[in-house]
Amino acid sequence: MANKRQLLAIVALFAALALVPLFVTDSYIRHLFIIAFVYAVIASNWNLSLGHCGVFNFGHLTFFGIGVYTAAIASKTFGINPWLAMLLGGGTAALSALLLAAPVARLKGIYVVLVTFAFSQLVLQLVLSQSQITGGAEGMVRLPFLQLGSYSFLKDFKFGYYYVGLALLALSCLFLAFVSNSSFGKSLKAVRDAEDYAAARGISVARQRILALTLSAIFTGIAGGFYATYLRVASPEVFGFGTLSLALSMVLIGGVNTVFGPVLAALVLTFATEAMAGLQGFEDARFIVIAVAMILVLRLAPEGLVDLLGKLRLPVRRTQT
């Protein structure tokens, strides 16, 4: 089933991304890439629950935020090595996803939206109210950063962070590709599209939903930990509506049935929003532009842009398969 041409395109994309720092020394452009990698991890993992399994989880960014604060508290308050703190973010995010999934697994439609949204508000309130631990509304600053020996990853125009971010994205993609090609991954789409039929073929609908939510939180939480060690701040803004809607547009524009659609969309949209922010008068209009793009894609290509690209490809160059 694995489409060779698609695989080739993905390998080429990652190879190209690995070469970027050799040509781009501007630390701001590198920063944009790093942020795009983080968004790509968030969006593609969200797609596992939202797209593949059809769970309308609107608390996905909370998994990210929990990763951010876990890494921040672990590294700053407890002095845990930032590398380990980053990974811990994945653990706490997955644990919180498991807790959220238990009640959500048996709910349907709008109730899933409500409960997951309430969960995200609950966590936000917790972060704001426990200010002696989390820094409250001000957040936490001057967090420890990644180092190897005495080499700081912030040096050389963020050279190290670029590759850690890229490696994180690559691992996350491998993980998602493995999951979605497994029988388990296929069963998620069965659960999403035909619950009764799936149950009549031995698939526990609730269990698959719980697993999908939990698995979707692992790399999202690690990305949160990475984000905290990179920006060196943990702020309640990560729970904000702006990040949520941007990530959602990446999932929907990228395509809900794929693994790499949201990754591509994240790369494109991060730079697109940044470019628009630079245009006079576009600072605020850019979110409207993205919203319009999202609606257009949903109207014209409900399977997402990656699917559309596949359909547009002319059937030439069919040498071998």
Next chain:
Amino acid sequence: MSENILEIAGACKFFGGLKAVNDVSFAVARGEILGIAGPNGSGKSTLFNLITGVPFGPTSGEVRFMGERIDRWPAHRISRAGLVRTFQKDAEFPALSAHDTLLVSATYNGRLSRPQAEARIDDAFRSVDFGQTRRSMPSRELSVYEKKQLMIASALISEPALLMLDEPASGLTKPEIQRLDDLLITVNRSGVTVLLIEHVLSLLLSVSQRLIVLNQGSVLAAGDPHDVVKNPQVIEAYLGGRS
């Protein structure tokens, strides 16, 4: 071990005031093909639903499968235990290929490892004469007949002890019905007990060893298929139920 693979005692399913299935009791003997007939809306599909737990169990009453009470079990547990059904309406996993539909069914219902599951897929396709070139096609692009074939293959691949088919012949052509007839006989000879809801009388009479007729949620008649269809009450129910 019990002679009966399935025992239903006093099963009811009410939707508000509507008694869709009302105090139904019967048993299915190991190895038989038992037909179920009845006018539209007589409760046949609801009976299947309450037995398989998809999407609900009975309002009251008992269902025993191989001697065990299953009427409070979740649906996926019932089907894993070997009681596998098809649906009257088209059912499909639109995003999965025909191949992956069988894979998922074999891994979950059949509790097989991936290599074990893959090894069975070809046989399952062949048992329903599924076109070689159609197997990697997304299910949503299959024809109605192919979807029906696939639904039966996805039930057979986990080697169920009891196969429950809800109007498998509806919408099929004569030759297709004949092939279904052959398939049911083959499957039954391999040791699978079959419960068959059908409106196509020729198929029912050809394959079933016993026939139950439901009317307004209750058992109207049961016994030898050829006797049952001559029962005046049955004829009356069918004529009265159809305008």
